Amino acid sequence: MSSYFQDIPPIRFAGAASEDPLSFRHYDADRLVLGRRMADHLRFAVCYWHSFCWTGLDPFGGGTFERPWFEGAAPMVLAERKAQAAFDFFERLGAPYYCFHDRDVAPEGATPRESHENFLRMVDVLGEHQQRTGMKLLWGTANLFSHRRFMSGAATNPDPRIFELAALQVRDALDATLRLGGENYVLWGGREGYETLLNTRVGQELDQFARFLHLVVEYKHRIGFTGTLLIEPKPREPSKHQYDFDTATVYGFLARHGLDKEIKVNIEANHATLSGHSFEHEIATAAALGILGSIDMNRGDPQLGWDTDQFPNNVPELALALYHILQAGGLGTGGLNFDAKVRRQSIDAADLFHGHIGGMDACARALLVAEKMITDGRLQAALAQRYAGWDSARGQAILGGQLTLADLADAVLQHNTDTAPVSGRQEYLENLVNRFCEP
Amino acid sequence: MSSYFQDIPPIRFAGAASEDPLSFRHYDADRLVLGRRMADHLRFAVCYWHSFCWTGLDPFGGGTFERPWFEGAAPMVLAERKAQAAFDFFERLGAPYYCFHDRDVAPEGATPRESHENFLRMVDVLGEHQQRTGMKLLWGTANLFSHRRFMSGAATNPDPRIFELAALQVRDALDATLRLGGENYVLWGGREGYETLLNTRVGQELDQFARFLHLVVEYKHRIGFTGTLLIEPKPREPSKHQYDFDTATVYGFLARHGLDKEIKVNIEANHATLSGHSFEHEIATAAALGILGSIDMNRGDPQLGWDTDQFPNNVPELALALYHILQAGGLGTGGLNFDAKVRRQSIDAADLFHGHIGGMDACARALLVAEKMITDGRLQAALAQRYAGWDSARGQAILGGQLTLADLADAVLQHNTDTAPVSGRQEYLENLVNRFCEP
Amino acid sequence: MSSYFQDIPPIRFAGAASEDPLSFRHYDADRLVLGRRMADHLRFAVCYWHSFCWTGLDPFGGGTFERPWFEGAAPMVLAERKAQAAFDFFERLGAPYYCFHDRDVAPEGATPRESHENFLRMVDVLGEHQQRTGMKLLWGTANLFSHRRFMSGAATNPDPRIFELAALQVRDALDATLRLGGENYVLWGGREGYETLLNTRVGQELDQFARFLHLVVEYKHRIGFTGTLLIEPKPREPSKHQYDFDTATVYGFLARHGLDKEIKVNIEANHATLSGHSFEHEIATAAALGILGSIDMNRGDPQLGWDTDQFPNNVPELALALYHILQAGGLGTGGLNFDAKVRRQSIDAADLFHGHIGGMDACARALLVAEKMITDGRLQAALAQRYAGWDSARGQAILGGQLTLADLADAVLQHNTDTAPVSGRQEYLENLVNRFCEP
Amino acid sequence: MSSYFQDIPPIRFAGAASEDPLSFRHYDADRLVLGRRMADHLRFAVCYWHSFCWTGLDPFGGGTFERPWFEGAAPMVLAERKAQAAFDFFERLGAPYYCFHDRDVAPEGATPRESHENFLRMVDVLGEHQQRTGMKLLWGTANLFSHRRFMSGAATNPDPRIFELAALQVRDALDATLRLGGENYVLWGGREGYETLLNTRVGQELDQFARFLHLVVEYKHRIGFTGTLLIEPKPREPSKHQYDFDTATVYGFLARHGLDKEIKVNIEANHATLSGHSFEHEIATAAALGILGSIDMNRGDPQLGWDTDQFPNNVPELALALYHILQAGGLGTGGLNFDAKVRRQSIDAADLFHGHIGGMDACARALLVAEKMITDGRLQAALAQRYAGWDSARGQAILGGQLTLADLADAVLQHNTDTAPVSGRQEYLENLVNRFCEP
Numbered sequence A, B, C, D: 001m002s003s004y005f006q007d008i009p010p011i012r013f014a015g016a017a018s019e020d021p022l023s024f025r026h027y028d029a030d031r032l033v034l035g036r037r038m039a040d041h042l043r044f045a046v047c048y049w050h051s052f053c054w055t056g057l058d059p060f061g062g063g064t065f066e067r068p069w070f071e072g073a074a075p076m077v078l079a080e081r082k083a084q085a086a087f088d089f090f091e092r093l094g095a096p097y098y099c100f101h102d103r104d105v106a107p108e109g110a111t112p113r114e115s116h117e118n119f120l121r122m123v124d125v126l127g128e129h130q131q132r133t134g135m136k137l138l139w140g141t142a143n144l145f146s147h148r149r150f151m152s153g154a155a156t157n158p159d160p161r162i163f164e165l166a167a168l169q170v171r172d173a174l175d176a177t178l179r180l181g182g183e184n185y186v187l188w189g190g191r192e193g194y195e196t197l198l199n200t201r202v203g204q205e206l207d208q209f210a211r212f213l214h215l216v217v218e219y220k221h222r223i224g225f226t227g228t229l230l231i232e233p234k235p236r237e238p239s240k241h242q243y244d245f246d247t248a249t250v251y252g253f254l255a256r257h258g259l260d261k262e263i264k265v266n267i268e269a270n271h272a273t274l275s276g277h278s279f280e281h282e283i284a285t286a287a288a289l290g291i292l293g294s295i296d297m298n299r300g301d302p303q304l305g306w307d308t309d310q311f312p313n314n315v316p317e318l319a320l321a322l323y324h325i326l327q328a329g330g331l332g333t334g335g336l337n338f339d340a341k342v343r344r345q346s347i348d349a350a351d352l353f354h355g356h357i358g359g360m361d362a363c364a365r366a367l368l369v370a371e372k373m374i375t376d377g378r379l380q381a382a383l384a385q386r387y388a389g390w391d392s393a394r395g396q397a398i399l400g401g402q403l404t405l406a407d408l409a410d411a412v413l414q415h416n417t418d419t420a421p422v423s424g425r426q427e428y429l430e431n432l433v434n435r436f437c438e439p
């Protein structure tokens, strides 16, 4: 059978001068950056759902893509064709990782058991493809939001029977992730949220969610899965209020329920901006709170109020994100998953490659910018100077709790001198960053 | 000296048929609602800053109000005239509480000690006015954001000397609140946030902030202040990122630093909506997390991206907010502070009354709607029915942690039956609420 | 065959005291308001697409509704069952009008001619149902956005063959609207917009759009259709930029192309708010520009950045909208179309009724409020007083162009007096409105 | 008297390798780009208001900048010091143009005549500075929004006496612009808008505004001013609704009142994004409508809902804007005015330079990117191919109005073939743009 991608050559690094749109001009996997391979910094993953499952459907119209694995055979046959095509794509692209939901790779069956068996069968198929191709699994996850049974949530559903159905899917998806050598497992809160408080008990639902996560943590340890558990914060969609609104909210929830040492966050760029934060804010916050896990790398549209999941392409913005990741010591078991889709009008097989190549090249350039930001040292030096007062004996005594409010207040009255503010130098620092964005 | 408000009669409850715009048509302080006086449910407070300090200045133009206490005498003389006018207003209006920042009531001096002494003197003046009028203090607070020394934050400033200057102000404001019988003390994070990560260490600043709060908690207990400490969440303004973004964020911060039993939140309606949440979401979240403290009652403009601090006037929306407050058992030491200002074009003395009267009447009507929602019982009954499954033995066993993920997954496979979803009935419930909004 | 709605009784006006959720408590069709029947003011229409075509599908999951006309027979048989159900619903509800797109009522065929014939056959069916039931058609329209052929626009498509395919649909839909006695014809710009300027010629596409509208206008007159042509402004969705962003934009486009006497606007509440305007702003603007045509009555969610198309339920907000409609002299051939859908979790047949009943009752209450606003007269009197200066001889001379800039400037220098501003009295006026919102 | 900027050397082009933050690394005025000097493409202007008048005040605090011309002398003496400092800054920076409001350069007096005379005197002073330094005036304008008399608008004020006071200011500002050789005159609609429809007659106010503009047009021609009149669109601030919302709205207003040949638009980047559009959308729209005049070059913050007026720094975004300006044939008499301010914490004299240098260098790099986009030709070729169908005889016949709706519909039925859509290739094109963003 001929491949859907047969006209696409394997994508190679061809250097910045390349005029071939189907080559990498910057992503050079083996190039050393701060002592590690570029590939090991970036750990790119292709997602199964957007590139192989989405039909181009949106709220105003049906599918636009006509992939050969969408129609014309029994569901499990189509699932195998899809897997074949996906791994063919992965190999030609040359990204080392992929990610999937259970329902991306195997069709829902007529009963829970049939769904379970469909999934197990397809996990075998994925395992064979991994074996054959050397592709690795960055993370697995379970889709607890598309089927109508989950319309009012999965773990936070008012009906405990839905909670149980969710438990089956997550158990199976965790088993599959372990078996396929996945390095992380992600819980995106899908429909864990509410449409109206009139039919919702927030406290009760949050308790259910915490219980579910405790079950997952216990199971992970029991089966010996050593990867990282991750929650992916997201606001607004699909529920009016999503419980996992942003990194700070997820941290508070984890801390309340004693889960903050067990679960980290998978930060998506477009979810960050929808929650009213910059991408680098979410990264820096997660780092400060000790829960930075992995990244869904994409971009939103600053004029649109929903998750557009576009491929990243703005190098100066990506450089700031990667700078904060590097400052935090990198992502550990995490990576950069392209939770991104080509536009609905980009209906050609080649468009899938253009999206990923553009994203990978933009991240590669951004990594080189971030490298310069770090090796140059001026940004860090400016920060050190700005906070120098806190390194003084007095500063340390205050932070260490050796002085009371009254001590401090009385001291001020006694010295009776004001303190002049110093410039924040934002424009100078921004110019410096722009300087690093140049060749 | 004639009063600025001399043409305004004391505002009285005159009943729904009143055509006098300077009367209450719904706010009837002594009317019993669910067994308590309306005044004791609502505990209205007038804020000093918007009504007596703001000149009408906005980013595009200077003051529009010409209050006699703004100009023409020495700062302390003007401060006394302002206090005189404020209490004159309070008395005519008949709200039982007020709130203030230290710098609202006393001018900044040339040195820390002079500012301190100005404030102490004015606290005496306020005390005398309270004595004379019977007005009570809902909460005090310190302004740690207007002076240029705080341009880069107070507790989170890169310079510990600013932290110390802030400590003096908060010590003095806590002392004053205690002395004036204040029932709460509020910390609004003013400029505790950042403009750019390029000049900011988030983790360091959050640690500074936690230290500051620990000092405040310790001091509060030391001086025997038994009121409630409150943080007021706010996103976006004035910093690009404010650390106290919303209730969930504040909760996480408090929990991380062991402060969640010591500090609650003061939720402002307009801050709620700016953070991407409904007002009632913030209330319900705070209630679920056990940190609901007090309310800043106002409204924003749904088309504008900043804090417009308008007086509340939409009764159906207010009813949902008050319903959730009543469901949470009320506000304890908290109340409804009008953190609201008349529009910049509303330059007459009477306009200050129209704003407050409209807000108080709207809240009074909303309280009566919320009373109906509760006494009717249908809303609660629908909720109980929706979550009934969790009351079953099986539901309780799941929530109680008596079953593992594998137990649940295996049980589903064994029964092998799906669960049909049930209607969320949102429109039915919304219609029911609208029914209670009618007379 | 038993009806899907067989358990729902015809909805009757039962008065404000009714506790039957399947009755009208305020919508009393024959009640006189300002001398006209309530039904003749409101001219409610039910839309076909949301209530009979939408499956509950959203970007994160499949259908939730299981209507008997969705599956299990040939497409044209299902279309007939759907029409049967729709008119059964219309009759039980008692709204006088409905609206539809061509593809709502008849399935797309394998070829243009088959689609055309399917539609013609279903128009016959609709005609018979109208005859039988007395239902009337408020407006017809063509769906030029759901099929993949329209992914890059219809009239504004880069390919003129798509423009021609759109012409066929609109010709047929106009014919059908005429034949079914439709009182208006709506053009919603579907995918007339762009995703990226990189593949778009804005000027060229706007010229194509203008040409298309000229063809429609010419055809309308040729066939003797005397209803109103309407464009429905909408921003952001589904294209990143929609050409018909808001009323002012549509007006400018119409004026540029000489179409402003031929085409009016159909204003949707949720589209208004997505474009950064209040609903009443769009109404007042259209009235000022002479292009107010009809209304899509719904509401959005102020915290969400897309079109949620919820049923309207906030009476104070609706009252302002209806007040401006009444001030503009009403809607002429227009009406209030419920471009609204029940929430995805509201899966019961009864939920469709609750949505519409709640919307109709809320509009009825709002109409009564607007009536009071008008008959009371204080709002209009305040406006007249505010602008009285422009009625003076001097004001009229300025407006009439009898004085030059230099005349005015010199006169100011000569008199050399400033003018003090007067209060805008916004809070007083808002309180007055709230007063009318009470019984 | 020593200069406030005495420590700042004249800013010179020093090449990309320069490590001197007070040098240009890319802005090389005489470098030829597409056959014109870089300086002649960019025509940079420094604005008077943000850099020399703003004190750092924001809604939450007072000034942070301590400029020597802010205090300590009589108003006119301070105005002369400010002018001295401004031209000193202009000379050191080396941008060829500046822009000002009347009230930026001269203080409001006690009477209209005194204000008028203050302004005339300062125009002399500016003229002398221009003579001495060679600086040129890009545009003048009048501040009709800061004084409290304009709180309810200037031309759209309910009181015609305010309209007359505005006429004086605009007459004087136009005279001054002519005398100082200004190349354009800008009308920013300041407070031409409304806070609430309850106290506003939209139609009346728009008529007033049109009358005012007609007076300005007539006066411009009378005095022989040959520069361009420009309206600067802006949404949301300071009024809830600003009449000049965006370019399309302004176009519609101009067309309605016969002003579209007399007035163009001055597009500000941050106003574009606040109105829900990309910067390049506003440019492309103005070009398509024939009203592209000049640019206010700055950037907003995508997470904040107000005009932050930051210096531009994102080169890929700026490149798209400049590409569309070049495609439109450039700006004619217009230029790039930095309507931008350093952050409130950037309190040093040097920060003013860093802001402008960073902005100028970013624009220079972006211009070079845009040059590559144009000379390469692939972007234009892709567009030509995409729209090729409209160049066919059939396409031209449709656009030319030679075929009716019925002709087109019948032809489709006769051929009875569908048309397959073609890929929009967005990712490919975006990658191409990114390729040009590299060195």
Ligand SMILES: [Co+2]
Pocket (backbone or CB within 6 Å): A268, A270, A271, A307, A308, A309, A339
């Ligand atoms: Co996403």
Ligand SMILES: [Co+2]
Pocket (backbone or CB within 6 Å): A232, A268, A296, A339
């Ligand atoms: Co994601």
Ligand SMILES: [Co+2]
Pocket (backbone or CB within 6 Å): B268, B270, B271, B307, B308, B309, B339
């Ligand atoms: Co506020």
Ligand SMILES: [Co+2]
Pocket (backbone or CB within 6 Å): B232, B268, B296, B339
């Ligand atoms: Co507040």
Ligand SMILES: [Co+2]
Pocket (backbone or CB within 6 Å): C232, C268, C296, C339
């Ligand atoms: Co609509």
Ligand SMILES: [Co+2]
Pocket (backbone or CB within 6 Å): C268, C270, C271, C307, C308, C309, C339
């Ligand atoms: Co809609």
Ligand SMILES: [Co+2]
Pocket (backbone or CB within 6 Å): D268, D270, D271, D307, D308, D309, D339
């Ligand atoms: Co601006």
Ligand SMILES: [Co+2]
Pocket (backbone or CB within 6 Å): D232, D268, D296, D339
């Ligand atoms: Co500007």
